[in-house]
Amino acid sequence: MRFVPQSILLPGLLACATAHAVETESGSNSGWLAQVPPRPFVTNAAQFRALSGSDWLVGCNFKLTGVVTLVDTNRDLAVVEDRTGAVALHMCIRDWPLRIGQLVSVEGTNAVQYVPSFPSFPHRPSSNAILKRFEAPADLGEYYLTRMRGYLCPPENGEYTFWIASDNSSELWLSTDNDPRNKRKIASLARYSWVDPREWSRYPSQRSEPVFLKAGERYYIEAIHDQATLAGHLAIAWAGPSLPQSIIDHRHLTPWVENAGQAGCDGTTGILWEYWTNFTAGNLEIVTWPRPFEAALSVETAEVKILGSAQLARAEETVAGQKPGFGRQLSLG
Numbered sequence: 076m077r078f079v080p081q082s083i084l085l086p087g088l089l090a091c092a093t094a095h096a097v098e099t100e101s102g103s104n105s106g107w108l109a110q111v112p113p114r115p116f117v118t119n120a121a122q123f124r125a126l127s128g129s130d131w132l133v134g135c136n137f138k139l140t141g142v143v144t145l146v147d148t149n150r151d152l153a154v155v156e157d158r159t160g161a162v163a164l165h166m167c168i169r170d171w172p173l174r175i176g177q178l179v180s181v182e183g184t185n186a187v188q189y190v191p192s193f194p195s196f197p198h199r200p201s202s203n204a205i206l207k208r209f210e211a212p213a214d215l216g217e218y219y220l221t222r223m224r225g226y227l228c229p230p231e232n233g234e235y236t237f238w239i240a241s242d243n244s245s246e247l248w249l250s251t252d253n254d255p256r257n258k259r260k261i262a263s264l265a266r267y268s269w270v271d272p273r274e275w276s277r278y279p280s281q282r283s284e285p286v287f288l289k290a291g292e293r294y295y296i297e298a299i300h301d302q303a304t305l306a307g308h309l310a311i312a313w314a315g316p317s318l319p320q321s322i323i324d325h326r327h328l329t330p331w332v333e334n335a336g337q338a339g340c341d342g343t344t345g346i347l348w349e350y351w352t353n354f355t356a357g358n359l360e361i362v363t364w365p366r367p368f369e370a371a372l373s374v375e376t377a378e379v380k381i382l383g384s385a386q387l388a389r390a391e392e393t394v395a396g397q398k399p400g401f402g403r404q405l406s407l408g
């Protein structure tokens with residue numbers, strides 16, 4: 076009997092039921108908590124290329140005005156081109172009657188790298204839940220991806236060691252603070268590897284170096300795991316100054332929320348678990364970060380306004396020195 080937790084939060088992330096929520100750009104701050112820098116906000120296609128790899132760890136919000144030059148309803152992709160370049164946007168395009176040649180304004184939130192072989196990641200998980208401890212539901216089938224993330228609240232100052240155990244491969248990332256942009260990989264299980272449930276010490280890579288953490292601080296923490304066939308599981312343990320090795324439980328975890336300033340340590344309730352079916356890559360590198368912008372983005376929520384029609388540029392209107400397709404003069408009207 077398989078246990079698949081019901082989705083109990085973030086309904087906007089599921090399927091194509093687009094929520095039109097507008098991201099707040101500044102994090103609220105509860106007193107002593109460190110402010111997390113807001114996401115970048117992009118206003119033209121060229122600016123996507125100017126963002127750093129770490130910027131893409133948190134995604135960006137954007138507002139683009141340009142011409143639709145491609146619509147692919149099978150893959151939920153639309154290409155929008157402005158005077159500075161073109162970008163393919165993976166979003167719920169069936170919500171709008173998009174046609175090639177339209178002049179549109181697109182406002183999007185949490186745009187991150189589109190993974191062509193795995194387009195449901197990260198915004199459309201198959202299921203999600205808040206779990207009481209840092210251990211994923213086991214044996215959910217074949218070829219799926221698990222991500223668990225939230226904020227770690229250490230009970231006292233001191234050095235902590237972490238372990239990861241999984242089947243198949245996995246990675247554990249810990250930030251130096253509450254900002255995902257500062258995360259680093261501290262333990263892992265290599266591609267095609269596996270261990271038994273809660274078997275912490277088969278491979279040296281399963282154990283982190285000691286990390287000094289402060290009580291009262293919140294540290295962004297994330298584990299990612301891929302399952303191929305047969306057994307599938309993931310668990311994270313730690314040990315601290317007066318804490319024996321144990322799976323991290325809800326007393327020290329707050330689930331991931333978009334605005335880290337709202338995640339306090341006084342209401343620790345667990346950790347966000349998400350999983351995606353049909354993950355056949357067997358390679359976590361395609362869904363871990365950072366990596367530079369390529370050509371396409373996956374957008375969490377989008378709002379499209381159709382402003383009219385625009386005439387696409389003819390070849391001779393291409394700006395000298397620019398690659399075809401970029402920097403074309405658009406006839407807006």
Ligand SMILES: [Ca+2]
Pocket residue numbers: 242243269302303304305306307
């Ligand atoms: Ca397996």
